[in-house]
Amino acid sequence: MQQTQKKVAVLGAGSWGTALAMVLADNNHEVRLWSHNPAQVDEINRERKNHKYLPNVDLPEGIKAYASLSDSLKDINIVVLAVPTKAIREVLSQIRELNPNNQFKIVHVSKGIEPDSLLRISEMIKEEMPKNMLYEVVVLSGPSHAEEVSLRHPTTVSVSSENMKVAEEIQDLFINQHFRVYTNPDVIGVEIGGALKNIIALAAGITDGLGYGDNAKAALMTRGLAEIARLGTKMGANPLTFSGLTGIGDLIVTCTSVHSRNWRAGNLLGKGQSLDQVLDNMGMVVEGVRTTKAAHQLAQKYEVKMPITNALYDVLFNEVQPKDAVDRLMARGKTNEMEDLAIALGERNNEG
Ligand SMILES: NC(=O)C1=CN([C@@H]2O[C@H](COP(=O)(O)OP(=O)(O)OC[C@H]3O[C@@H](n4cnc5c(N)ncnc54)[C@H](OP(=O)(O)O)[C@@H]3O)[C@@H](O)[C@H]2O)C=CC1
Numbered sequence: 001m002q003q004t005q006k007k008v009a010v011l012g013a014g015s016w017g018t019a020l021a022m023v024l025a026d027n028n029h030e031v032r033l034w035s036h037n038p039a040q041v042d043e044i045n046r047e048r049k050n051h052k053y054l055p056n057v058d059l060p061e062g063i064k065a066y067a068s069l070s071d072s073l074k075d076i077n078i079v080v081l082a083v084p085t086k087a088i089r090e091v092l093s094q095i096r097e098l099n100p101n102n103q104f105k106i107v108h109v110s111k112g113i114e115p116d117s118l119l120r121i122s123e124m125i126k127e128e129m130p131k132n133m134l135y136e137v138v139v140l141s142g143p144s145h146a147e148e149v150s151l152r153h154p155t156t157v158s159v160s161s162e163n164m165k166v167a168e169e170i171q172d173l174f175i176n177q178h179f180r181v182y183t184n185p186d187v188i189g190v191e192i193g194g195a196l197k198n199i200i201a202l203a204a205g206i207t208d209g210l211g212y213g214d215n216a217k218a219a220l221m222t223r224g225l226a227e228i229a230r231l232g233t234k235m236g237a238n239p240l241t242f243s244g245l246t247g248i249g250d251l252i253v254t255c256t257s258v259h260s261r262n263w264r265a266g267n268l269l270g271k272g273q274s275l276d277q278v279l280d281n282m283g284m285v286v287e288g289v290r291t292t293k294a295a296h297q298l299a300q301k302y303e304v305k306m307p308i309t310n311a312l313y314d315v316l317f318n319e320v321q322p323k324d325a326v327d328r329l330m331a332r333g334k335t336n337e338m339e340d341l342a343i344a345l346g347e348r349n350n351e352g
């Protein structure tokens with residue numbers, strides 16, 4: 001596919017920022033990969049390697065790493081924001097302080113919800129960026145482990161924005177033979193699905209760590225999707241999004257892949273490690289931990305039943321043993337599989 005060449009700044013040189021920079025370089029765009037770690041910038045520019053995050057690939061010549069945020073943003077109007085959710089406000093405030101003349105289209109690729117504010121990432125970006133610096137926000141999400149994208153294995157994702165023309169522009173920016181990009185107008189559903197699947201992946205890792213096998217995992221994935229859809233629908237998402245790439249698609253890949261940091265962290269918890277031990281050993285972001293806190297708060301705010309999220313919250317933050325949490329989930333009162341979702345859908349239809 002023939003691409004019009006653009007200049008793009010990718011902020012964050014972890015696994016995902018680096019893999020997406022590779023996709024953009026494959027599409028012949030000028031890619032500036034900013035890292036806050038000067039040693040890593042040197043490594044990328046001299047050796048064409050990102051040893052910490054994607055040790056098995058050589059980076060294309062089209063990627064240039066930058067240690068200066070200001071230089072990376074010069075004459076740029078498309079920014080790919082690829083840092084963990086907890087770093088987003090800090091990076092945006094650094095951009096704000098630079099007081100650039102440019103107005104940015106910000107493509108965020110992070111999967112989280114902010115505890116306490118309970119904001120989705122596109123909402124955080126709008127809160128942090130003055131209107132004269134922000135043209136539009138786009139979210140890119142879907143089943144896409146960086147390790148496989150960097151090997152150019154077939155991958156599909158969706159992009160969503162309140163401005164679908166800009167979403168289509170970003171679709172054109174990334175799409176290629178290995179990386180197929182869809183559009184979806186449902187920003188809320190795309191962001192909620194991407195963030196909340198990490199909670200279920202942690203839980204699936206835990207049951208695998210406990211040795212419970214495939215029935216338990218299938219139960220968690222199915223009932224996990226039900227509680228994600230219940231909350232998401234109440235927050236205004238289109239329920240169909242949860243059966244798409246950013247819903248069930250991402251849930252499958254994260255609950256079943258050894259690449260998933262959330263699954264791996266859960267697996268270690270299920271095998272008996274403490275949360276502190278697990279996070280010390282991971283060395284990469286485990287978004288589901290903070291998002292569990294946020295989803296626990298959202299469940300109360302929207303009065304939605306989220307038993308798996310609440311059970312995980314107790315394991316992570318209330319010292320409940322993983323096996324006891326599973327026992328409690330199984331011992332709950334009887335319920336109808338369809339009832340809660342049907343109520344949520346009914347409420348949505350009545351409102352709409
Ligand atoms: N990995 C994947 O396959 C996918 C990840 N995502 C999402 O992308 C987001 C980023 O994840 P991922 O790349 O995997 O994470 P990693 O842990 O691999 O990398 C995070 C990167 O962000 C940098 N960083 C952390 N804090 C700051 C900060 N305050 N300022 C500047 N840079 C900072 C880290 O630097 P340092 O090395 O110095 O810590 C590192 O380069 C997450 O929300 C994740 O859910 C989405 C789809 C796929």
Ligand SMILES: O=C(CO)COP(=O)(O)O
Pocket residue numbers: 111142143144145146198201250253254259260261262263285286287
């Ligand atoms: O979101 C991802 C794949 O789509 C990556 O998941 P992890 O953060 O669990 O590695």
